[in-house]
Amino acid sequence: MKRLEAVRMEQCIGCHSCSLACARLVHKKLSWNTAGIRISSAGGLTTGFEAHICVACDPAPCAEVCPTEALKQRKGGGVIVTHDKCIKCGKCAEVCPVDAIYYETESDLPYLCIHCGRCVPFCPHNCIELRDIPAREEG
């Protein structure tokens, strides 16, 4: 099992190439928000950047509150997302401890990282990586 980790955010230049790539390739949108990784600056650009991204909880609180199994626990951490099953209650976004779920208001659907790693090659500064989830965390 792998998970996406923002391992070198101090090198981030704030280009948003990662989020735009995720929105395009994974979620089929042209957007900043409907992406599994979202970059923000803590207080303007002088403070550097942080990544909002699913930290692959196990057990995953978002899956636990999801009434319809639209979000299902993924082995090793994180969740598997099925938009077709989503009844748009928005509970998952509320419960995520790290603000990793973007609840899009027009489609009324949650968007979050599925740990596929497709954003990784788009980061010009090598800030993000797809890493194996350490064994002790698994199971």
Add this chain to the structure above:
Amino acid sequence: MKMDPNFSRVLHVELTTGKSSVLMIEDRHMHIGGSGLAAVLYERYGVLDAPADDPRQPLIFAIGPLTGFYPLMSKVVCGFRSPYSGEWAESHAGGRLALSIRFAGYDALMITGKAKQLSALIIGSRSCEVEGVTYLRGKDVFATGKFLRRFGKKNSGHRSAIRIGQAGERGVAYACINVDSFRHFGRLGSGAAMGFKNLKGIVVSGDGAFDLPEGKAYADMMKDIYQDITETGKMKKYHDLGTPQNLIPLNELQALPWNNLQKTHDDRVDNISGETFAKQLLLRQVACAGCPVGCIHIGLLRQQFANEHEFLYKQVSYDYEPIFAQGSMLGITSAADVLALLDETEKLGLDCMSAGVALAWAAEATEKGIVSKEETIVDLKFGEMKGFLNGLKFIATGENAFYQALSRGSMAAAKLYGGEEFACVLGQEMAGYATGEVFFVASAYGFRHSHLDTGGYAFDQNNTEKNAGKAVEFMLEDERGRIYINSMMGCLFARGTYGPEKLKDALTAAGFGNIADNLEAAGKYIQKLRWQLKCKTGFDVDAVKIPKRFTEVVTWKGGIDTGYMDEVATLYATAIKEMAYGKE
């Protein structure tokens, strides 16, 4: 949200009434976006025969069709009536604004009227509010940014905060608009244009989402362009030393203005070179949203504020032009001193180029005894940072009659005090390329009076023969090429990637086949429209003068050939008139 390739979607905010409306501007295949869209909006909504401070004059921020679709399509054009020249003007900036406007669902924002009290405009895909911010009166650009970031907090990282400082509030003719702390709508006074509207800042949240274009073409094109930008090494120089890498080569060429252009070379250039900045002061690079290059260089300014070892630190962005304007032009040969001046300029919300060149004129005027400390209050001496630091403040506050004149431009001050012959003004305070005849003509007459309209400096550098016809042909052609890019709002650094054919393919893949098929006609239409507007708003081609200082310049080619310069000027003036008024 959906995009309609036939229309530009414009949010029009009327500040006097506080009402907004969404306009659908048709014939997108003709106006494209960016520069073209701004011109069309001004043609329809602007008031040709009213001055820049008339509340009815629109202040326009426009992006291009490809913004958000491809990398480096990351710029915004600000269109406004210039408080400096009175004419229709454009200024371009990056930062996060372009993507914020795109994802808020617009191709442009247009602001007319004047708010009753100092206000901020807060915009998102589902919101549009005018907030009173009288508590921000007189606040500097950084403090204002901090306050503005309280709006739209949940979109942190996906929003842009643009604002003006004291200079803009007070209507200084070269006040700028600061974009996301490190970028600017710098030239020709956009900051004052915003100040006239009682508008202190604008926060735009890019919180909407669009469906992707159908089919595989877009995905393929995106991949292709991304690779070209990140894997071929063609953008490396912009990331590495950035534009300041030009200081040493231009100094070698005797084309770097020093001490108000009294000379074009100084052996001490090493102290303020791109290499020195990078080695000693570079903290990190940042990027405009949607651009993987990261050309924005942030320097570390460390200042002692008490006798004991007490220091504060600041982050100051630097580039070639700011280093020229507040470095070599002022005879400053310490990189840290340049950063100190740039930091102050940033806080006050002044255009760093105009402010630097204006102070350079004041320093020479002092040297020549035309003005004294009675006017300048402090010593303005080449090479001495402290006096200039105060000078900047006095320009922004309009401390006395002298600085009030200087805040209208060095030529305005020179007209009152004398010294017109050494005011380095080519339509506005000069850009940092003393490369020769073609550059001087290009900026004296050019649309934005800057080095960005046509590559006049490149023509000087690449051609030894003096052929006025060829020079003007080059300028017109190069201008048209830039108009395409500036209507897409692509970064000019990306010209190597987005050639005309690539642009067409990129447009088609993104669903703008109508624009792709009409690109040549649109380019000609926009070029003509821009010149028409500039001339109708007061630009008199026949009245353009190139000050004496520019004829005294000595470059690697030797002295300036005034005969050749006149010939280029005459031909270029004729060509401009032809574009604006048609053939006589």
